[in-house]
Amino acid sequence: MSILSGSNVPAAAVRRGRRRVGERIIEALLVIAAVVSIATTIGIVISLAVPTVEFFGEVSIVEFFTNTQWTALFADKNYGVAPLLVATLWVTAIATLIAVPLGLGAAIYLSEYARPGTRRLLKPILEILAGIPTVVYGFFALTFLNPGLVELWPGATKPEFQNLLVAGIAMGIMIVPTVASLSEDAMSAVPHALREGAYALASTKMQVATRVVVPAALSGIVAAIVLGVSRALGETMIVTIAAGLKTAGIPASPTEGAATMTGYIAGAGQGDLPVDSLDYLTIFAVGATLFAFTFVLNAISIRLVRRFREVYE
Amino acid sequence: MSTTTTTGTPAAVGDDVARVHAALTSRQNRPAEVLFKLALQFCLLVAFAFLIALITFALYKGWHRLDARLWENMPTGRASRAAQAGVQSAITGTLWVIGLTALICLPVGIASAIYLEEYADNTRWYNRLLELNIQNLAGVPSIVFGILGLGLIARVIGLGFTVITAAIVLSLLVLPTVIIASREALRAVPQSIRHASYALGATRWQTIWRQVLPAGVPGMATGAILALSRALGEAAPLILLGAVTFIRFNPDSLLSSYTTLPIQIYNLIKEPQAEFQELAAAAIVLLLVILLLMNSAAIGIRNRFQKRW
Numbered sequence: 001m002s003i004l005s006g007s008n009v010p011a012a013a014v015r016r017g018r019r020r021v022g023e024r025i026i027e028a029l030l031v032i033a034a035v036v037s038i039a040t041t042i043g044i045v046i047s048l049a050v051p052t053v054e055f056f057g058e059v060s061i062v063e064f065f066t067n068t069q070w071t072a073l074f075a076d077k078n079y080g081v082a083p084l085l086v087a088t089l090w091v092t093a094i095a096t097l098i099a100v101p102l103g104l105g106a107a108i109y110l111s112e113y114a115r116p117g118t119r120r121l122l123k124p125i126l127e128i129l130a131g132i133p134t135v136v137y138g139f140f141a142l143t144f145l146n147p148g149l150v151e152l153w154p155g156a157t158k159p160e161f162q163n164l165l166v167a168g169i170a171m172g173i174m175i176v177p178t179v180a181s182l183s184e185d186a187m188s189a190v191p192h193a194l195r196e197g198a199y200a201l202a203s204t205k206m207q208v209a210t211r212v213v214v215p216a217a218l219s220g221i222v223a224a225i226v227l228g229v230s231r232a233l234g235e236t237m238i239v240t241i242a243a244g245l246k247t248a249g250i251p252a253s254p255t256e257g258a259a260t261m262t263g264y265i266a267g268a269g270q271g272d273l274p275v276d277s278l279d280y281l282t283i284f285a286v287g288a289t290l291f292a293f294t295f296v297l298n299a300i301s302i303r304l305v306r307r308f309r310e311v312y313e
Numbered sequence: 314m315s316t317t318t319t320t321g322t323p324a325a326v327g328d329d330v331a332r333v334h335a336a337l338t339s340r341q342n343r344p345a346e347v348l349f350k351l352a353l354q355f356c357l358l359v360a361f362a363f364l365i366a367l368i369t370f371a372l373y374k375g376w377h378r379l380d381a382r383l384w385e386n387m388p389t390g391r392a393s394r395a396a397q398a399g400v401q402s403a404i405t406g407t408l409w410v411i412g413l414t415a416l417i418c419l420p421v422g423i424a425s426a427i428y429l430e431e432y433a434d435n436t437r438w439y440n441r442l443l444e445l446n447i448q449n450l451a452g453v454p455s456i457v458f459g460i461l462g463l464g465l466i467a468r469v470i471g472l473g474f475t476v477i478t479a480a481i482v483l484s485l486l487v488l489p490t491v492i493i494a495s496r497e498a499l500r501a502v503p504q505s506i507r508h509a510s511y512a513l514g515a516t517r518w519q520t521i522w523r524q525v526l527p528a529g530v531p532g533m534a535t536g537a538i539l540a541l542s543r544a545l546g547e548a549a550p551l552i553l554l555g556a557v558t559f560i561r562f563n564p565d566s567l568l569s570s571y572t573t574l575p576i577q578i579y580n581l582i583k584e585p586q587a588e589f590q591e592l593a594a595a596a597i598v599l600l601l602v603i604l605l606l607m608n609s610a611a612i613g614i615r616n617r618f619q620k621r622w
Binding site for chain 1 (some may be wrong): 597612
């Protein structure tokens with residue numbers, strides 16, 4: 001400690017204190033605790049990679065990505081991940097389509113229009129949505145939203161009892177708080193001088209919000225959306241309950257029921273699959289694919305958040 | 314605005330001010346402006362309407378199953394006994410798993426946060442890697458943690474489908490949340506307090522234990538409760554860890570079989586009988602009430618004890 005040098009504090013005593021054995025032990029324990037999170041990541045990678053490599057020893061990687069049938073748990077086996085992937089993309093796309101406008105609208109309102117008191121009241125209510133367990137969303141989607149959707153459906157072929165559309169709708173609402181909260185942070189970080197400059201040029205409130213604040217907060221907003229998409233990709237209970245566990249070919253329309261990647265993992269994991277079987281290994285192969293997708297999206301999101309923090313802080 | 318004539322200032326200037334003011338005000342009230350604001354409010358309204366509908370529907374559907382049967386009776390999958398089914402083993406299972414999760418993830422999470430905030434040198438590559446790793450871990454889907462539990466903890470380490478496996482997996486799942494919240498709480502404690510403590514000859518750990526931690530407790534408690542309430546509602550990883558069965562006994566040790574409330578709700582939703590759907594709704598109401606109490610506690614602690622430095 002350089003502050004101590006030159007003063008008449010007994011520097012030697014202080015130094016002795018810092019060299020105590022107890023202090024060292026405590027620091028070592030803290031480091032061990034911090035290493036747990038690294039060990040977790042390594043554990044995840046190992047527990048995915050080892051069975052996945054084993055899986056690709058029996059099923060070619062080309063088949064995995066080009067075959068258009070996933071019938072792992074059937075007698076006639078096909079291991080093409082495309083049906084699971086397409087189902088996942090349908091749900092994620094629908095969820096994003098719902099969550100982005102709603103989340104951005106909520107964020108602009110909270111950041112630019114709401115008075116501080118209103119904002120303090122509304123924000124926690126919005127965050128309750130993020131705290132509701134996903135089984136509850138699934139239950140609501142299956143027993144409330146879907147009968148309503150079937151009732152109101154204009155076409156002749158009604159949505160199935162379980163379908164991708166209703167799962168996507170429920171998931172969209174679920175990720176609204178994620179998109180709203182992070183976007184609002186980014187908008188609040190935009191310096192007031194920018195807004196005042198725009199008002200001085202006779203801009204209206206809407207012009208300030210849409211042409212100054214949103215562009216200035218864009219990297220944060222994109223990060224929020226990417227994070228929301230990543231949440232949607234990895235969500236399990238809503239799709240398991242509301243979109244079902246059916247696997248076969250590529251789902252042609254979101255009104256069909258189909259298993260997503262997470263849905264397949266949850267469905268296959270419930271049964272007592274023999275540990276050495278190829279079917280058991282599919283859980284890990286699909287899990288590794290899911291992990292790869294969300295890893296890339298998270299990396300993008302982390303990077304973008306860093307960028308907006310750097311610009312204004 | 315009626316400022317057409319102003320006494321004391323030249324009338325011409327007053328007129329100009331009024332005209333500019335009127336022009337700006339009318340711009341702010343243009344139809345597009347009003348519509349835009351309404352659209353924004355509509356976005357929030359949709360989210361709130363969904364929330365209200367969800368809670369009302371669960372209450373409505375589960376209302377006449379919200380009685381002692383819910384917590385006094387054991388679960389069953391047999392349709393003939395649906396009227397007598399309850400979720401007692403799921404309630405006790407949840408208490409076991411969440412209690413253990415708290416015992417595991419809070420010490421580890423808070424210790425990691427102390428290391429990162431109070432000891433780690435941010436310019437070192439390994440500390441930056443640690444930080445990046447935590448951020449990334451926070452975004453890993455919960456079912457992937459279930460795969461970690463299935464492949465490594467249940468099978469390779471051999472803990473099986475037990476209470477302790479579930480608690481370890483949920484601990485690892487919410488660890489990033491605990492670390493991030495605790496770090497923020499520690500960061501909010503002003504440096505001057507640390508400097509004062511050092512100036513009185515305290516060692517680094519004495520400073521942390523007697524000054525920094527007590528000051529950071531409210532923030533850390535809030536984060537801890539929010540993390541545990543996330544673990545409480547989590548079902549996906551436990552699906553892979555043997556919880557999806559109708560368990561008819563309460564867990565009595567770390568190595569017991571178990572089930573939890575969210576999993577039991579999922580089990581009941583899968584059953585076709587209306588009785589089971591109503592029981593699921595009743596269990597959902599119970600789960601939401603517990604979560605609401607936890608969240609209120611978190612907000613209460615934050616408002617009551619949070620110091621403004």
